[in-house]
Amino acid sequence: xxxxxxxxxxxxxxxxxxxxxxxxxxxxxxxxxxxxxxxxxxxxxxxxxxxxxxxxxxxxxxxxxxxxxxxxxxxxxxxxxxxxxxxxxxxxxxxxxxxxxxxxxxxxxxxxxxxxxxxxxxxxxxxxxxxxxxxxxxxx
Amino acid sequence: xxxxxxxxxxxxxxxxxxxxxxxxxxxxxxxxxxxxxxxxxxxxxxxxxxxxxxxxxxxxxxxxxxxxxxxxxxxxxxxxxxxxxxxxxxxxx
Numbered sequence: 001x002x003x004x005x006x007x008x009x010x011x012x013x014x015x016x017x018x019x020x021x022x023x024x025x026x027x028x029x030x031x032x033x034x035x036x037x038x039x040x041x042x043x044x045x046x047x048x049x050x051x052x053x054x055x056x057x058x059x060x061x062x063x064x065x066x067x068x069x070x071x072x073x074x075x076x077x078x079x080x081x082x083x084x085x086x087x088x089x090x091x092x093x094x095x096x097x098x099x100x101x102x103x104x105x106x107x108x109x110x111x112x113x114x115x116x117x118x119x120x121x122x123x124x125x126x127x128x129x130x131x132x133x134x135x136x137x138x139x140x
Numbered sequence: 141x142x143x144x145x146x147x148x149x150x151x152x153x154x155x156x157x158x159x160x161x162x163x164x165x166x167x168x169x170x171x172x173x174x175x176x177x178x179x180x181x182x183x184x185x186x187x188x189x190x191x192x193x194x195x196x197x198x199x200x201x202x203x204x205x206x207x208x209x210x211x212x213x214x215x216x217x218x219x220x221x222x223x224x225x226x227x228x229x230x231x232x233x
Contacts, residue, residue, distance in 0.1 A: 003224070015212070034199055039202075046209065050216070053220055053228065055232065056229040056230060059232070
């Protein structure tokens with residue numbers, strides 16, 4: 001039986017970008033309010049799961065040709081790298097710092113090195129959840 | 141006054157969730173249960189909103205959007221499982 005999923009695919013094409021923007025918002029919100037790398041990564045992977053539901057496994061692999069095991073490895077490398085980076089300044093492992101910078105449009109912003117550790121957490125969560133889902137979804 | 145009204149609406153929303161739970165437990169067919177679970181998700185959003193008004197905090201604002209997105213994706217996945225038998229297809233014809 002040939003089925004027609006035009007409503008689901010049209011809705012998924014629009015909602016995908018809303019969910020991705022929400023995940024980026026949660027990721028950058030995590031320093032002072034609820035949010036952070038873990039929930040941001042889960043929202044990004046749920047957006048890609050919606051894409052997997054609306055289309056199929058090979059289409060998603062074609063439009064997003066990323067090996068998610070490598071994403072997990074890159075995230076772990078970033079997280080360890082922020083820990084090791086504090087050695088260059090004579091500080092203990094995983095110690096963090098922050099400073100205020102001035103940007104042309106955004107104004108004064110507080111940038112912390114904990115954000116780079118959060119990038120590592122984000123990449124690990126996205127990589128692991130999508131590796132699990134793609135591995136289970138392959139029925140052969 | 142406002143607190144009393146909010147408490148009453150929270151109780152009404154809880155009753156609505158209980159009625160939907162009865163449909164989940166009793167429902168004769170599978171689509172009944174899926175629709176009742178979707179309704180529970182939407183009612184939970186309202187309940188969290190009322191609770192955040194009662195506690196006078198904005199810490200739950202992300203939870204509304206999160207619950208909406210998760211209820212949508214869960215309902216789509218269950219519907220696809222009922223219709224086609226697989227959730228994620230390998231190759232669409």
